[in-house]
Amino acid sequence: MSRPPAASPVRHENPLGGPPPERFRLRWPRPLAVLALAPLLRYAVARHAVPPGTARRSGCDACGTPIGLARPWPALGPRARCGGCAARVGAPPGTAELTVAAVALVLLLARPPAGELIATAWWLAFAVPLVFVDVAVHRLPDRLTLPAAAGTWLLLGLTALAGAGAAPWLRAIAAALGLALFFATTTLLLGARGFGIGDAKLALGAGALLGWYGWTVPVLGLLLALTLSGLVALGLLVTRRAAWSSHLPFGPYLVLGTLAALLLAW
Known part of the structure; x- marks a missing residue:
């Protein structure tokens, strides 16, 4: 008595003809992980965006609250606000994150x-x-x-x-x-x-x-x-x-x- 053929595994194809959606879910976390560099870039901007001849910035200009990688939030986050007085610190809110994401996307698509x-x-x-x-x-x-x-x-x-x-x-x-x-x-x-x-x-x-x-x-x-x-x-x-x-x-x-x-x- 012959056995019926085994059922083939179901494949979730993209209706638009591209790769399955699962592949995109696996790929995107890697480029998005680059956003973790944004606080480092914000820190560099906050430290060095001072007039020539001035020492590097180590704290908020308004209240003196220290700015550093040991306590990155919220000053080095997307809001770019001092944790003490809520004054703006460094690059405008969201700009560093958008720039990092854009650069990462360009390099990802160019694939040198x-x-x-x-x-x-x-x-x-x-x-x-x-x-x-x-x-x-x-x-x-x-x-x-x-x-x-x-x-x-x-x-x-x-x-x-x-x-x-x-x-x-x-x-x-x-x-x-x-x-x-x-x-x-x-x-x-x-x-x-x-x-x-x-x-x-x-x-x-x-x-x-x-x-x-x-x-x-x-x-x-x-x-x-x-x-x-x-x-x-x-x-x-x-x-x-x-x-x-x-x-x-x-x-x-x-x-x-x-x-x-x-x-x-x-």
Whole structure:
């Protein structure tokens, strides 16, 4: 007597033709886990968003309540409010979290090679708080720009040793130094009308990431940054929110131009 065939397992297919919903439930926790970095970035912004020549911030400006990783809430949370007096601390509420989520999503969708991904993520971990600091107080502190550059150079060097070869790493270093020299030269020649030394230090990491992919990519990143900053400056002039003598921070545009050029290279 023959036995009836065993019932095949039920598969939950996506009605739109894609993978089953279970796969999405397994994938998304990993990118969302990156949001755990947001308090660290908020801490960096709160510590370094002070005028030049001022010591790093260690507490609320209004009431002096300490701000630190030992007691991150609520000052380093999405509300960005002091636990003592409810004054705003650091980056505006929700902005750091949204920025981290957007950057993580871009890297997830772009899917660059592992070595380049790690180097880019390292640089962005410093570049994101630098954007908030530069917008707030027009400065790019060495405590963030120099580790960003050093780690990027090191991680790209390890990628070269892992099989990419020395040529792209040497080109990356040369491009980083060339881009930094460009910014430093404008500062020496034009003074306050040129770019700042902080921009030159930020370019040490940005130029390395871009130079890894060829000599034209750093030029593209610089052109994108200059174009974007020019359009924003023109809009501010037209709306009379800035004058010809106004000094606009260039760090945010350098970060955006670098990321845009990397996306085109990937």
